[in-house]
Amino acid sequence: MGIELISLPIEFYLQPTVHAAREILGQILAFQSPKGLVAGRIVEAEAYRLIDPASHSFRGKTLRNASMWGPPGHAYIYLIYGIHWCINAVTQPEGESDAVLIRALEPIKGIEIMQENRPTERNINRLCSGPANLCNALGITGALDGADLMNGPLIIAQGEPAPDENVIQTTRIGISNAQELPWRFYVKSSPSVSKRDRSKEPMAERKKR
């Protein structure tokens, strides 16, 4: 009946952050929301690091990014452009500030709830396409900032790892600093990775220039 949800262990969040961004593909983001269980397969993610001009933590600890400096395996959720929520999984030990931004999911469970949360989106594959869209679809808000992803109600659970031949590594989306760092990963075959995001060329192609 229901999917079996086993949280990723703390060790997952202690591996190097760029590895974690690669390995999080195929894992499951699940939220036991007030409306019911919603879950999706992670198909796009980016790494943000302490020494990284594009990271919110680059200039040190602030009120907004506090949970980035907190314990690994917890959520860092922030509001962008005054409108949209985005969710990260915090990596590295407490006191450091790395995180993995979750950028897209393939809906698995609670699709009718996602549709209720995003009534204008008719394409199921696009319900959770984009970091703000997926938070909107699942009902994730800043109220969950700092939440423990290993104990719920918001968790990242073990899924089917994405094989290398189906993973593409590129530069990150929507940033103005450190644009050259290839810290974004996505599942090539997924219909939930947005068109705009697909337009980024794989590094192998870029290097040919």
Add this chain to the structure above:
DNA sequence: TAAAAGATCCCCT
């Protein structure tokens, strides 16, 4: 106290 920028999305052409 003011100003600018921002890990985005949607609608329009």
Add this chain to the structure above:
DNA sequence: GGGGATCTTTTAT
């Protein structure tokens, strides 16, 4: 493919 919406957070004055 381009620009506006929208407003919080941060940084500069």
